[in-house]
Amino acid sequence: MITAPAWQRRGACRGVAEPLWDYVLGPDVIEYASARAARLAEGKRICNICPVAIQCFEWGYTHRETGLWGGQLIGPKGVVRIPGAQRHARKESA
Numbered sequence: 735m736i737t738a739p740a741w742q743r744r745g746a747c748r749g750v751a752e753p754l755w756d757y758v759l760g761p762d763v764i765e766y767a768s769a770r771a772a773r774l775a776e777g778k779r780i781c782n783i784c785p786v787a788i789q790c791f792e793w794g795y796t797h798r799e800t801g802l803w804g805g806q807l808i809g810p811k812g813v814v815r816i817p818g819a820q821r822h823a824r825k826e827s828a
């Protein structure tokens with residue numbers, strides 16, 4: 735078992751119950767692409783104000799985790815672009 739690092743206690747996501755940071759939701763969950771993009775964009779919005787985003791990304795990347803880590807989406811093969819994130823960002827600023 736890997737012990738959670740101390741910096742996680744200072745994460746902006748602490749106490750947020752929604753699975754905003756998951757690469758994909760469970761195998762029994764159907765999530766449309768637009769809903770996934772909106773979910774990840776919301777997670778990234780929180781990551782962008784997080785004081786430990788650098789530590790978070792380093793941890794996720796070096797431990798080969800998937801999902802949002804430090805505001806970057808890490809997939810099974812490495813960092814990937816968040817699908818539809820720019821479209822959702824434009825809606826937020828409009």
Ligand code: SF4
Pocket residue numbers: 742744745746747748755780781782784785786787788790791802803804805
């Ligand atoms: S960067 Fe994002 S996922 Fe990482 S601790 Fe901060 S809010 Fe949580």
